[in-house]
Amino acid sequence: MTEFNEKIIDGKAFAEGLRARIAVQAAAFEAKAGRKAGLAVVLVGEDPASQVYVASKAKQTVECGMESFEHKLPADTTQETLLALIDRLNADDAVDGILVQLPLPKHLDEQTVVERISPDKDVDGLTPISTGRLALGLPGLVPCTPLGSLMLLKDRLGNLSGKDAVVIGRSILVGKPMVQLLLGENCTVTVAHSRTQNLADVVRRADIVVAAVGRPEMIKGEWIKPGATVIDVGINRLPPEEGKKKGRIVGDVDYQSAIQVAGAITPVPGGVGPMTIGVLLRNALVAAHRNAGVELADGILD
Numbered sequence: 001m002t003e004f005n006e007k008i009i010d011g012k013a014f015a016e017g018l019r020a021r022i023a024v025q026a027a028a029f030e031a032k033a034g035r036k037a038g039l040a041v042v043l044v045g046e047d048p049a050s051q052v053y054v055a056s057k058a059k060q061t062v063e064c065g066m067e068s069f070e071h072k073l074p075a076d077t078t079q080e081t082l083l084a085l086i087d088r089l090n091a092d093d094a095v096d097g098i099l100v101q102l103p104l105p106k107h108l109d110e111q112t113v114v115e116r117i118s119p120d121k122d123v124d125g126l127t128p129i130s131t132g133r134l135a136l137g138l139p140g141l142v143p144c145t146p147l148g149s150l151m152l153l154k155d156r157l158g159n160l161s162g163k164d165a166v167v168i169g170r171s172i173l174v175g176k177p178m179v180q181l182l183l184g185e186n187c188t189v190t191v192a193h194s195r196t197q198n199l200a201d202v203v204r205r206a207d208i209v210v211a212a213v214g215r216p217e218m219i220k221g222e223w224i225k226p227g228a229t230v231i232d233v234g235i236n237r238l239p240p241e242e243g244k245k246k247g248r249i250v251g252d253v254d255y256q257s258a259i260q261v262a263g264a265i266t267p268v269p270g271g272v273g274p275m276t277i278g279v280l281l282r283n284a285l286v287a288a289h290r291n292a293g294v295e296l297a298d299g300i301l302d
């Protein structure tokens with residue numbers, strides 16, 4: 001058991017609350033639309049971490065009163081077969097959201113596959129239409145991990161206007177959309193990446209640090225400005241210790257040193273990860289309302 005510490009941002013608890021609100025709206029949707037909202041998840045290959053992630057998504061989808069469609073395809077699936085599946089899901093009225101688990105096996109072209117998803121069903125917010133709308137500041141489906149991270153930040157800090165934020169990582173899935181969301185909240189945003197020089201100095205300026213690097217415990221406590229809020233997106237599995245089958249999961253931030261200086265920090269596990277799934281269900285339900293022409297009160301799932 002982790003000890004209670006007011007510095008810890010409990011993403012798991014926040015996500016439970018979000019899912020409870022989703023369940024209420026999902027039931028209301030079913031009553032109005034005469035069908036459940038539906039989420040399809042496509043997994044190509046047997047990456048064990050992804051399999052766990054897909055299984056917990058399916059379970060939580062059903063618990064929230066939505067329908068889950070799982071499509072597990074072998075690692076040697078051709079591009080043609082995968083695109084044909086996406087076409088079928090695009091045309092299926094029972095499916096409101098489509099998530100293709102990334103990364104795909106090397107022989108598949110990720111960009112082409114993602115672009116094939118109907119923007120109306122793009123619950124991951126990865127199509128050019130969704131990314132374009134986000135960049136333009138227009139409403140649309142926003143990638144789950146950055147939106148979940150923003151929800152935690154606003155819950156903890158309130159208004160983010162004028163704060164110095166540093167995002168470490170510039171991926172399409174996490175870093176770039178996170179930058180857009182923080183800009184939308186009027187933060188002063190710095191983006192760091194693998195070519196950034198003096199990363200420690202860049203991080204030290206920030207009131208808000210979002211780490212999405214994929215390097216276990218890389219961001220050290222002594223890099224962090226005292227009192228800063230730290231969002232650790234990283235999910236890294238360490239090699240197993242002696243006699244253990246599986247290694248521990250750690251973030252991109254060195255939690256033990258960072259919690260000494262930070263004002264608030266998300267743990268791994270139990271921080272951003274559960275929020276990603278919560279927002280995925282939220283996005284699926286938002287898409288369902290739009291696809292079925294059923295109204296959803298503004299802000300009710302934020």
Ligand SMILES: NC(=O)C1=CN([C@@H]2O[C@H](COP(=O)(O)OP(=O)(O)OC[C@H]3O[C@@H](n4cnc5c(N)ncnc54)[C@H](OP(=O)(O)O)[C@@H]3O)[C@@H](O)[C@H]2O)C=CC1
Binds near residue numbers: 213236272
């Ligand atoms: N909690 C959750 O729900 C989720 C967690 N994740 C986790 O978040 C992490 C990041 O994921 P993702 O964005 O997809 O990863 P990517 O590998 O796509 O991107 C990593 C980014 O980090 C940058 N980077 C790599 N090394 C360094 C370094 N030494 N110093 C500074 N920047 C560096 C890269 O820079 P460059 O662009 O120059 O290569 C790149 O922009 C992973 O641990 C992943 O497992 C991901 C999705 C959801």
Ligand SMILES: Nc1nc(=O)c2c([nH]1)NC[C@@H]1CN(c3ccc(C(=O)N[C@@H](CCC(=O)O)C(=O)O)cc3)C=[N+]21
Binds near residue numbers: 099102249268274
């Ligand atoms: N198209 C696409 N969209 C994604 O959003 C996406 C993806 N592909 N590929 C892989 C990454 C990774 N990811 C996670 C989501 C939740 C947890 C999660 O719930 N983690 C829990 C449990 C961790 C554990 O102990 O296994 C936690 O952090 O507490 C983890 C990882 C989404 N991703």
